[in-house]
Amino acid sequence: MEKLSIPKGTRDFGQIESFRRKFIIDKIQKEFIKYGFSPIETPTMENLSVLMGKYGEEGDQLLFKVLNSGDFLKNTTQKDYESGHKGFFNKISEKGLRYDLTVPFARYVVMNQHNITFPFKRYQIQPVWRADRPQRGRYREFYQCDADIIGTRSSWNEVELTLLIHDVFKSLELEDFIVKINHREVLFAMAAAADLKGKEIPFCVALDKLDKIGTEAVLSEVEGLNGNPSIVLKYLKLINEPIDEKSKIERLAKITGAQNKGYEELLSFFKGLNEFPARNFKVELDFSLARGLSYYTGMIYEVKPTKVKMGSICGGGRYDDLTGMFGLNGVSGIGISFGLDRIYDVLLESQLFPETAKGGPQVLVIHLDEMSFKHGIQLVDALRDAGISADLYPDNVKIQKQMTYANKLGIPFVLTIGSDEIAQENYPLKNMVSGETTRASLQNIIKLLNP
RNA sequence: GUGGUUGUAGUUCAGUUGGUUAGAACGCCUGAUUGUGGUUCAGGAGGUCGCCGGUUCAAGUCCGGUCUUCCACCCCA
Known part of the structure; x- marks a missing residue:
């Protein structure tokens, strides 16, 4: 290949x-x-008649020409071909980028x-x-x-x-x-x-x-x-x-x-x-x-x-x-x-791009089992509804893998869900830069992430 | 368009006068660690040596072509 x-x-x-x-x-x-x-x-394309001759001879050469659709040789003759590329392209191309x-x-x-x-x-x-x-x-x-x-x-x-x-x-x-x-x-x-x-x-x-x-x-x-x-x-x-x-x-x-x-x-x-x-x-x-x-x-x-x-x-x-x-x-x-x-x-x-100019969610919701994942669906929806860029790890895999994922993407916060969290409706929000974890209710987490 | 330059693992690069199974670092995967990533340790996967052809018993290495990269000219954002 x-x-x-x-x-x-x-x-x-x-x-x-x-x-x-x-x-x-x-x-x-x-x-x-x-x-x-x-x-x-x-x-994207203009007719070549619009573009040609506007940028000097140099510019004409630097134009990308677009081959006519279909049988672009239809109206050409041996003579056109022999006249060289400068004349010939007129016959086979009428558009340019x-x-x-x-x-x-x-x-x-x-x-x-x-x-x-x-x-x-x-x-x-x-x-x-x-x-x-x-x-x-x-x-x-x-x-x-x-x-x-x-x-x-x-x-x-x-x-x-x-x-x-x-x-x-x-x-x-x-x-x-x-x-x-x-x-x-x-x-x-x-x-x-x-x-x-x-x-x-x-x-x-x-x-x-x-x-x-x-x-x-x-x-x-x-x-x-x-x-x-x-x-x-x-x-x-x-x-x-x-x-x-x-x-x-x-x-x-x-x-x-x-x-x-x-x-x-x-x-x-x-x-x-x-x-x-x-x-x-x-x-x-x-x-x-x-x-x-x-x-x-x-x-x-x-x-x-x-x-x-x-x-x-x-x-x-x-x-x-x-x-x-x-x-x-x-x-x-x-x-x-x-x-x-x-x-x-x-x-x-000049290293002038701010840290924030890289995209990705602000918080990743991770989960320990099927139940937690289901709870997470609702949680991430609530976070998004509050205007917070949030994501839920889609597969049921080991927590290390989910953490590593957040780490690699540079996601600043991770919220973990397990059976205790579901019961208490109180979630650990981990700051991935400082490593600190704060436990809070959904309402307070929204406030923390969206000041 | 003219002249030069570059290409080896995902990335950055080694690779001797042509000579056995082409290496390193980082990255990646697995485990140490079945509710916590970044550090550490152990193991593992990964390469038609840009592509095509030639010389040779033998080519990553030499030669030709081609594509690509970067540089100078020309010109330009």
């Missing part, structure tokens, strides 16, 4: 893992709701525009798929937790999402993170001033690698693009200067020499944060941040853990015309996406 396995880059989640993932989702969802977002869901939640959301907004009241705040927590090569913190199936505000240009949105990011990580008790901020227009101004107009994307890619490959390597990449390295060197020096955001923005504006709404928006963003002096913001202006997704047009965000080696755990930004690709122009929006799987990895490594 073939050895059982699951596809590359996918994972099974055991009981504790699942419970902890649910724990994270609950926290994020609670914050989303607190900020006034409403949930939507979109299908979603690559992110933002593009399906744009499609949803355009399709349902007449039923949507703008500004529309939606959240969406669903898995996405990418045919990437798996690595640490990189999976082929992973969950995104998105919150988007669409149909408004208000600069309050940028501040609001920053508050949301901080609240989410606060509720997860994750403190070691940094929110990096930049602006797409500023990046374009930087490229233009360095003689790289029209080559903004490769410029951004080079700049984004600064902390990885260093100043020299970035400059030589700029030279390779026929850019002006002496201007870029000024950028790189400025990026690492320990000065406040306002003067940093002003100095960059001086270097690039162009009037640009990006500078104004960044200035007003930081001014907006100052409206909340009691908040402990972990925000950093970083002109080298250049998120790849091409639909961003305004401010961009990226959240990175500072103590755990891991890529970004949250990212997003403003897009002026996301729905434009589906024919609805002039609808500005802004969104962020939390990466559940990476947040999980960071919390695990």
